[in-house]
Amino acid sequence: MGQWDIYPEFEVVRNEARCTRCMGCIAQCANGVHSYDEKRQALLCDDAKCVDCHRCVAMCPTRALKIVKSDCALRENGNWDGDTIKEVFKQAQSGGVLLSSMGNPKRYPVYWDKLLLNASQVTNPSIDPLREPMETRVFLGKKPERPQRGADGKFTCELPPQLELSMPMLFSAMSYGSISYNAHEALARAAEELGIYYNTGEGGLHEDFYAYGENTIVQVASGRFGVHEGYLNAGAAIEIKMGQGAKPGIGGHLPGTKVGADISRTRMIPEGSDAISPAPHHDIYSIEDLRQLVYSLKQATHHKKPVIVKVAAVHNIAAIASGIARSGADIIAIDGFRGGTGAAPTRIRDSVGIPIELALAAVDQRLRDEGIRNEVGLIAGGSIRSSADVAKAIALGADAVYLGTAALLALGCHLCRTCQTGTCNWGIATQRSELVARLDPKEGARRLCNLLTAWNHELMEMLGGMGINSIEALRGNRLMLRGIGLTAGELEILGVAHAGA
Amino acid sequence: MSCEINARGLSAVELGQRLEAAEGSVTVTECLGQRFVGAGMDGRRIRIEGIPGNALGAYLNGAALEVCGNAQDAVGDTMNDGEIVIHGNVGDTAGYAMRGGKIYVEGSAGYRAGVHMKEYAGKLPVMVIGGRAGSFLGEYQAGGILVVLGLSGRGPIAGNFPCTGMHGGRVFLRCRPEELLFPQQVTARLAGLEDLEAVRPYIKEFCGHFGKDLEEVLDAPFTLVTPDSRNPYRQMYVAN
Ligand code: SF4
Ligand code: SF4
Ligand code: SF4
Numbered sequence: 081m082g083q084w085d086i087y088p089e090f091e092v093v094r095n096e097a098r099c100t101r102c103m104g105c106i107a108q109c110a111n112g113v114h115s116y117d118e119k120r121q122a123l124l125c126d127d128a129k130c131v132d133c134h135r136c137v138a139m140c141p142t143r144a145l146k147i148v149k150s151d152c153a154l155r156e157n158g159n160w161d162g163d164t165i166k167e168v169f170k171q172a173q174s175g176g177v178l179l180s181s182m183g184n185p186k187r188y189p190v191y192w193d194k195l196l197l198n199a200s201q202v203t204n205p206s207i208d209p210l211r212e213p214m215e216t217r218v219f220l221g222k223k224p225e226r227p228q229r230g231a232d233g234k235f236t237c238e239l240p241p242q243l244e245l246s247m248p249m250l251f252s253a254m255s256y257g258s259i260s261y262n263a264h265e266a267l268a269r270a271a272e273e274l275g276i277y278y279n280t281g282e283g284g285l286h287e288d289f290y291a292y293g294e295n296t297i298v299q300v301a302s303g304r305f306g307v308h309e310g311y312l313n314a315g316a317a318i319e320i321k322m323g324q325g326a327k328p329g330i331g332g333h334l335p336g337t338k339v340g341a342d343i344s345r346t347r348m349i350p351e352g353s354d355a356i357s358p359a360p361h362h363d364i365y366s367i368e369d370l371r372q373l374v375y376s377l378k379q380a381t382h383h384k385k386p387v388i389v390k391v392a393a394v395h396n397i398a399a400i401a402s403g404i405a406r407s408g409a410d411i412i413a414i415d416g417f418r419g420g421t422g423a424a425p426t427r428i429r430d431s432v433g434i435p436i437e438l439a440l441a442a443v444d445q446r447l448r449d450e451g452i453r454n455e456v457g458l459i460a461g462g463s464i465r466s467s468a469d470v471a472k473a474i475a476l477g478a479d480a481v482y483l484g485t486a487a488l489l490a491l492g493c494h495l496c497r498t499c500q501t502g503t504c505n506w507g508i509a510t511q512r513s514e515l516v517a518r519l520d521p522k523e524g525a526r527r528l529c530n531l532l533t534a535w536n537h538e539l540m541e542m543l544g545g546m547g548i549n550s551i552e553a554l555r556g557n558r559l560m561l562r563g564i565g566l567t568a569g570e571l572e573i574l575g576v577a578h579a580g581a
Numbered sequence: 582m583s584c585e586i587n588a589r590g591l592s593a594v595e596l597g598q599r600l601e602a603a604e605g606s607v608t609v610t611e612c613l614g615q616r617f618v619g620a621g622m623d624g625r626r627i628r629i630e631g632i633p634g635n636a637l638g639a640y641l642n643g644a645a646l647e648v649c650g651n652a653q654d655a656v657g658d659t660m661n662d663g664e665i666v667i668h669g670n671v672g673d674t675a676g677y678a679m680r681g682g683k684i685y686v687e688g689s690a691g692y693r694a695g696v697h698m699k700e701y702a703g704k705l706p707v708m709v710i711g712g713r714a715g716s717f718l719g720e721y722q723a724g725g726i727l728v729v730l731g732l733s734g735r736g737p738i739a740g741n742f743p744c745t746g747m748h749g750g751r752v753f754l755r756c757r758p759e760e761l762l763f764p765q766q767v768t769a770r771l772a773g774l775e776d777l778e779a780v781r782p783y784i785k786e787f788c789g790h791f792g793k794d795l796e797e798v799l800d801a802p803f804t805l806v807t808p809d810s811r812n813p814y815r816q817m818y819v820a821n
Contacts, residue, residue, distance in 0.1 A: 167821060176819030303697060304678035308661040309621040309642040336812045348680055348701040349723060353811040354748055358721050362696045363655050363674040372616065376636040376658065379597050380621030426821045501820060 084173050086166050087152045088127035098144035105136040110503040133496035135505035178426035181499035183418040186430050191437035192469045198560045200547035207549050209540035215550035218245045218480050220457035221386045221410045241386045243317050246275035247536040248551050252461050252482035253299050255281030257334045257343050258422030260516040263508045266524030268292035273529050284346040290314050303357035305347040317385050318377050323392030325419030325462040328433045332357035338511050367403040374408045386410035393439030398446035405456045414439050416462025420485040423500035436462035441574045444477025467538035477556040490531045491524045588612045619646050638665045657684050666790050676708045684708040687791045689734045693717045700724030709787045716740030723749040730755045744806050752806040753780050772805035
C-alpha cells in the first residue's frame with residue numbers, strides 16, 4: 081500500500097490444503113490477480129486487482145478458492161458510506177470522471193418486489209397450463225382500432241408491420257463492441273430458436289449474423305455506426321435509440337482500444353478510432369424531427385418494418401411517450417434506470433432517471449387516456465429479473481419486456497460490474513480473443529433457451545393461476561396487481577390498490 | 582432510358598414508390614417539399630426540379646441526385662455512397678454521419694453541416710459547400726473531407742463552434758486560420774500546396790458542376806483543420 085492507495089475491496093482466499101498448484105487460476109484471471117513466485121515457490125495473489133467475477137473460483141478443479149469481501153473497514157457512517165468515501169479518494173487522485181458499468185446498484189425501491197399477483201378461486205377457476213392451451217404469443221406493432229372492411233364488405237386483414245414473438249420477451253440492445261462476437265452469436269442463435277428477437281445495439285451488424293436477420297432488431301443511434309441500406313433491410317425491425325436507462329442524456333463511447341479489425345468493419349469506422357455516439361441525435365429537436373427519422377427509415381425499408389423508438393425512463397416520460405406514439409413509431413421501448421450498460425458515468429447511472437415500474441404505469445395510463453394505446457406496442461426494460469417481473473410488467477401495461485442483464489447472467493456474467501475495463505473473464509464484455517473463446521456460443525444459446533423457456537412456463541403457470549389463458553388478457557390488467565408497503569402516491573401512479581383491498 | 586415524374590399532389594410515399602419503380606434516369610418535376618426523395622437508393626440518376634423536403638437522399642446508396650434549387654434539412658443523412666448536387670442552399674445537418682459519396686452545394690449550408698461524418702476503408706465522404714456554413718460545422722467529425730469555399734453569402738465563412746469534438750477527417754476553409762475560433766482539441770493551420778492537392782479534384786468537380794473557375798477558387802489562402810487525437814476522451818475517466 082502507498083499513502084493514497086485504497087485497501088482492496090475483496091480478498092482472495094486460497095485453501096492451501098486443497099490447492100494442487102495446477103496454476104489454472106493464473107491462466108483464468110485476465111486481471112492478473114494470481115501469480116507464481118518461483119523463488120519462494122508460492123502462489124501469490126494481488127487482491128487489489130480482483131473484481132470478484134468468480135471465474136477462478138468456478139474453474140479451480142479442487143474448489144480451493146473463494147473470494148470474500150474484505151473486512152478491513154473504513155470508518156463509515158450513515159452519511160458517508162465506504163463507496164462514497166472511496167469515490168472521493170479516486171477522484172482526488174485522478175481528476176477523472178467516475179466510470180461504471182452494469183445497472184444502477186443503489187438501494188432505490190424495487191417496485192416489482194412491492195407488487196403482488198392475484199390468483200383466482202371459486203368463481204373463476206384457475207387453468208392448468210399443462211392440460212389446457214395457453215397463449216403466450218405476442219404481436220408488437222400498431223393495431224387497428226376496429227375491424228376494417230373493404231368496398232365488398234369483406235374484412236381487410238392488412239395490418240401495419242408487426243413483430244411476432246413466441247413469448248413476451250426479447251433480448252435488449254447490446255452492441256458488438258460492448259459485448260463479444262460469441263456473446264452476439266449466442267443471443268442470435270437463441271433468438272432464432274425461441275422465435276423472438278435480439279438487438280444489435282448501436283454497433284452495426286457483423287457480416288456473419290445477417291443470416292439471423294429475421295430474428296434481429298437493428299439499431300440506429302446518434303453515431304449511426306454501421307448503418308447503411310443493407311443493414312436497415314437486414315433486420316425484422318429498426319430501433320431508433322434516443323436514450324438508455326443507464327445513462328439518460330448521455331451518448332456512447334467505445335474507446336479506440338476496443339475497435340479492432342472486426343469491430344471496425346462492423347461499425348464501419350477506422351481501427352483504433354474512438355466510436356463516439358453524441359448524446360443527442362443532431363437532427364432531432366422535436367417530435368416532428370423524430371417523425372422525420374422514423375419515416376426516413378420506413379421509406380428506406382419500403383414500409384415493411386416496424387420502427388421502435390427507445391427512450392430512457394425520465395421525468396415526464398408519459399408526455400414523451402405520447403409524443404412518440406404520434407411520431408409514427410410502431411413500438412415504444414422504455415428503459416428504466418436500473419438497466420445495464422457497458423460503461424456509463426457513475427453519477428449519471430446512479431442518479432438520473434426513474435424506475436421502469438413507475439414509468440411503465442404512467443405511460444400505459446397516459447396512452448389509454450388519450451385513446452392511442454393501440455397506436456403502439458410497448459416494451460419495458462431496465463432490470464427484469466424473473467418471470468414474476470415479466471408478469472407484473474405486462475399487468476402494468478407492457479406488451480413485452482427487454483432482457484439484458486438476465487441474458488448476460490445466463491451466459492456466465494457474474495455481475496462484477498467492470499465491463500468498462502474490457503477484460504471480462506467470462507468472454508462477454510471483452511474483445512480479447514483468448515477471453516472471447518471462453519464463451520461457447522452454442523452452449524450460451526442453450527442456456528439462454530433454457531432460461532427463457534423456464535420463464536415462459538412460469539409465466540403460463542401464473543397466468544393459469546389468475547384464470548387467464550393469454551398474455552393479451554393480462555396486458556394492462558392492473559386488477560391482477562396489489563401493492564404492498566406502498567404510499568398512496570406510489571399506488572396512484574402504479575394504478576393499483578393496496579394488498580388487502 | 583429516362584422518364585419524368587410529375588410530383589404535384591404526390592405524397593412522399595407515393596413519390597418514393599414511383600421512383601422505386603422507375604428505371605434509368607428520372608426527372609422529378611414540380612417537387613414541393615416531398616421528403617426522403619431517393620432514400621436508400623442505388624444506381625440511378627434523379628434530377629429534381631422544385632424543392633425537395635427534408636432528408637433528401639438519406640441512406641443514399643449509390644444513386645446520383647441533382648436538385649435545381651434549394652434543399653431542406655438533413656440532406657444525405659447517413660449517406661453511404663453516391664452523389665448529391667444542389668444548385669442552391671441547404672438547410673441544417675447536411676451530410677449528417679455520411680460515410681461515403683459526395684455532396685456539392687452551390688450556395689450555403691445551415692447549422693451542423695457534416696456532423697459526425699466518418700470514413701471507413703475505401704470510403705471517403707466529401708462535402709463541398711460553395712457559400713458559407715452555419716454554426717457547429719463538422720461537429721464530432723470522425724472522418725472525410727469538408728470544404729467550405731465562402732464564394733457567396735455574407736459574414737464569417739462558418740458560424741460559431743466549428744469542429745467541436747472532431748476526432749477524424751479534415752476540414753478545409755477558404756480563409757485564414759485566425760478568422761475563426763477553434764476548440765482546443767484541433768489544429769488549424771494554413772494549408773500547404775500538398776494539402777490542397779488532396780482536395781483539388783473535389784473542388785474541380787465542384788467548379789464543373791457550378792461553372793466556376795478552378796484556379797480563381799484556389800487562388801486564396803485555405804485553412805486546414807485536423808484533430809489532435811483519434812481518442813479525444815481517453816484521459817477523462819477513472820474506473821469505479
Ligand atoms: S486453480 Fe485451484 S488448484 Fe489450481 S493453482 Fe489455482 S487455487 Fe490451486
Ligand atoms: S478477478 Fe475474477 S478471476 Fe481474478 S481473482 Fe478475482 S474472482 Fe478470480
Ligand atoms: S459482463 Fe463480464 S465484466 Fe461485465 S459484469 Fe458480467 S462478468 Fe463482469
